[in-house]
Amino acid sequence: MLACVLIALAFISCDCGKNPAIQVILTNKGLQSGRHVAAGWIQEKLDHVTLPDISGEIRVGFLLHIGYKLTGITIIKSDFPEPSVEFYQGFSGLKTSIEGLNVALTGSWEAHCGFVHGGGSFDMALFGVDVVSIVQLGRDAGGRLSLTSVNCNAQLGDLNTHFYVNFQVNQDLTLDLPLIGPPVVSASSLQLGLKGQFYSVKCPKEPPFVAMPFATPEQPAYMLSVGLSDFTVNSASFSYFSADLLQAFINDSMIPPSSPVRLNTTSLGPFIPQLPKMFPDLLMTLQIYATNFPVFSFRSGAVVLSSSGAVKAFAIQRNATLTPLFKLHVVSARFFVAFTGIKVLLLKLATGFALPHTKHAQLVNPVLTVEEGFVAFNSDAMLLEDTIFN
Ligand SMILES: *[C@@H]1O[C@H](CO)[C@@H](O)[C@H](O)[C@H]1NC(C)=O
Ligand SMILES: *[C@@H]1O[C@H](CO)[C@@H](O)[C@H](O)[C@H]1NC(C)=O
Ligand SMILES: *[C@@H]1O[C@H](CO)[C@@H](O)[C@H](O)[C@H]1NC(C)=O
Numbered sequence: 001m002l003a004c005v006l007i008a009l010a011f012i013s014c015d016c017g018k019n020p021a022i023q024v025i026l027t028n029k030g031l032q033s034g035r036h037v038a039a040g041w042i043q044e045k046l047d048h049v050t051l052p053d054i055s056g057e058i059r060v061g062f063l064l065h066i067g068y069k070l071t072g073i074t075i076i077k078s079d080f081p082e083p084s085v086e087f088y089q090g091f092s093g094l095k096t097s098i099e100g101l102n103v104a105l106t107g108s109w110e111a112h113c114g115f116v117h118g119g120g121s122f123d124m125a126l127f128g129v130d131v132v133s134i135v136q137l138g139r140d141a142g143g144r145l146s147l148t149s150v151n152c153n154a155q156l157g158d159l160n161t162h163f164y165v166n167f168q169v170n171q172d173l174t175l176d177l178p179l180i181g182p183p184v185v186s187a188s189s190l191q192l193g194l195k196g197q198f199y200s201v202k203c204p205k206e207p208p209f210v211a212m213p214f215a216t217p218e219q220p221a222y223m224l225s226v227g228l229s230d231f232t233v234n235s236a237s238f239s240y241f242s243a244d245l246l247q248a249f250i251n252d253s254m255i256p257p258s259s260p261v262r263l264n265t266t267s268l269g270p271f272i273p274q275l276p277k278m279f280p281d282l283l284m285t286l287q288i289y290a291t292n293f294p295v296f297s298f299r300s301g302a303v304v305l306s307s308s309g310a311v312k313a314f315a316i317q318r319n320a321t322l323t324p325l326f327k328l329h330v331v332s333a334r335f336f337v338a339f340t341g342i343k344v345l346l347l348k349l350a351t352g353f354a355l356p357h358t359k360h361a362q363l364v365n366p367v368l369t370v371e372e373g374f375v376a377f378n379s380d381a382m383l384l385e386d387t388i389f390n
Contacts, residue, residue: 018180018195018210018211019180019193019210019211019212019213019214019229020180020181020193020194020195020196020211020229021194021195021196021197021211021228021229021231021232021235022177022193022194022195022196022226022227022228022229022232023191023192023193023194023214023215023216023225023226023227024191024192024194024224024225024226025189025190025191025192025216025218025219025224025225025226025227026189026190026191026192026223026224027188027189027218027219027220027222027223027224027225028086028087028188028189028220029220029221029222029223029380030222030223030224030381031085031086031087031094031190032085033223033380033381034085035082035083035084035085036082038083039080039081039082039083042080043078043080046075046078046080046103049074049075050072050073050074051073051074051075051105052073053069053070053071053072053073054069054070054073055067055068055069055070056068066111066112067111067112068109068110068111068112069109069110069111070107070108070109070122071107071108071109071110072107072108073105073106073107074105074106074107075103075104075105076104076105076106076123077103077104078101078102078103078104079101079102079103080098080101081098081099081100081101083096083097083098084096084097087185087186087187087188087189087190088134088185089185089186089187091134091136091150091185092136092137092138092182092183092184092185093134093135093136093137093148093150093185094134094135094137094185094190095132095133095134095135096131096132096133096134096135097130097131097132097133098129098130098131098132099130100128100129100130101126101128101129101130101131102125102126102127102128102129103125103126103129104123104124104125104126105122105123105124105125105126106121106122106123106124107121107122107124108120108121108122109121109122133149134149134150135147135148135149135150136148136149136150137182137183137185137190138182138183139179139181139182139183142178143178143179143180143195144178144179145179145183145192168201169198171201172200172201172202172239172240172243172245173198173199173200173201173236173239173240174198174199174201174204175196175197175198176195176196176197176198176199177194177195177196178194178195179192179193179194179195180193180194180195181193188218188220189218189220191218195211196211196228196229196231196232196235197211197231197232197235198232198235198236198238198239199235199239200239200240200242200243201243202243203242203243204239205242207234207235207238207239207293209231209234209238210231211229211231212229212231212373214227214229214371214372214373214374215227216374216376217376219378221378222367222378222379222380223379223380223381224378224379224380224381225376225377225378226376226377226378227374227375227376227377228374228375228377229298229373229374230296230297230298230373230374233296234293234295234296237293237294237295237296238293240293241290241292241293241294242293246289246290246293246294247287247288247289247290248287248288248289249285249286249287249288250263250285250286250288251263251283251285252264252283252284252285263283263284263285263286264281264282264283264284265279265280265281265282265284265315266280266281268284272326275325279315279323279325282315282316282317282318283315283316284313284314284315284316284325285313285314285316285322286311286312286313286314287311287312287313287314288309288310288311289309289310289311289312290307290308290309291308291309291310292307292308294306294307295307297373298370298371298372298373298374298375299370299372300370300371300372301369301370302339302370303339303370304334304335305334305335306332306333306334306335307332307333307335308332308333310327310328310329311327311328312324312326312327312328313325313326313327313328362381362382363379363380363381363382364379364380364381364382365379365380366378366379367379
């Protein structure tokens with residue numbers, strides 16, 4: 001869980017001095033679950049690792065210097081005990097301790113002392129090694145999560161990992177997720193505040209509203225909590241509207257065959273007598289579009305949607321040219337959104353960035369509640385070990 005969240009959130013671009021629209025809280029329960037998965041993964045990887053070469057010099061008395069080099073060091077067997085991990089408030093980070101690590105190594109050695117050279121292979125066994133590592137979490141100038149090793153007596157080589165900049169949600173939208181402030185580490189959780197703003201791919205621009213402050217309650221019984229402000233949903237709505245995507249055409253082919261009224265100028269003649277006179281027996285199409293972006297507001301236990309729209313009618317000429325006929329003016333409405341549908345949508349949205357690799361993780365018992373100005377999403381997760389780190 002931890003690695004999944006950190007990897008997903010690391011290396012994403014910057015935006016500062018604003019309220020986060022998305023808050024992510026990793027609880028101690030989530031951290032402990034990540035520890036278990038990470039231990040299994042490290043154990044498996046250690047068996048295929050070649051360690052970096054080691055070289056140095058030993059001084060014997062004043063005159064004698066023995067230089068040495070160890071190369072091709074390979075782990076042939078390791079016994080990696082499950083580490084303990086805790087939130088480390090003092091350093092705003094994480095403290096990992098491993099006790100009793102046993103490793104068997106093999107490799108080649110060379111040594112030289114003056115003109116004398118020697119070399120060969122070696123086998124080495126290390127028993128009962130204790131490792132303590134403290135990693136400090138921060139936010140770099142680019143709004144990305146940074147990890148700094150404060151104290152570690154073991155070094156890790158390269159980790160081949162994909163870092164996501166922002167998420168291309170679909171062909172029309174991207175979701176921008178830089179950290180708004182540094183990560184906050186308490187004794188019981190890690191909290192991240194993210195920008196959480198959708199942009200249109202075609203015409204990205206800033207909406208005429210800003211994210212309001214809110215506080216996602218910490219729920220220690222769950223591994224992960226995500227708070228999603230209505231700002232995030234409205235930025236999606238604004239982006240769709242700006243890109244002219246909140247519109248639809250209704251054609252005669254979409255009207256049920258059983259309907260006595262057809263979408264053509266003949267059939268609508270009894271209602272609008274001029275139609276068949278000016279445009280005899282032509283098919284028609286209706287364009288329904290938003291005249292402003294729909295605004296969602298989250299209220300305790302409900303979602304209110306305000307929207308306004310219009311309808312334009314066209315005659316379809318025989319050469320397929322559309323001739324405007326009339327326009328039905330603004331339909332303005334406020335809805336209390338029926339809950340199941342929007343709940344499914346919000347759950348999808350929340351899981352989309354909480355666990356960007358949904359194929360690597362499975363949510364267990366997700367719960368969503370609508371609060372004043374935000375939705376709170378709490379869940380446990382089951383990670384699928386093989387795929388997370390690859
Ligand atoms: C309906 O007609 C319009 C105008 O001809 C066209 O652009 C649109 O693709 C049609 N939609 C469907 C679903 O057939
Ligand atoms: C228009 O609808 C009428 C039925 O109301 C139908 O008889 C006629 O063939 C339709 N015209 C076109 C162009 O589809
Ligand atoms: C299509 O037909 C209409 C009506 O007959 C005509 O006014 C228009 O110029 C035509 N357009 C094209 C591109 O041929």
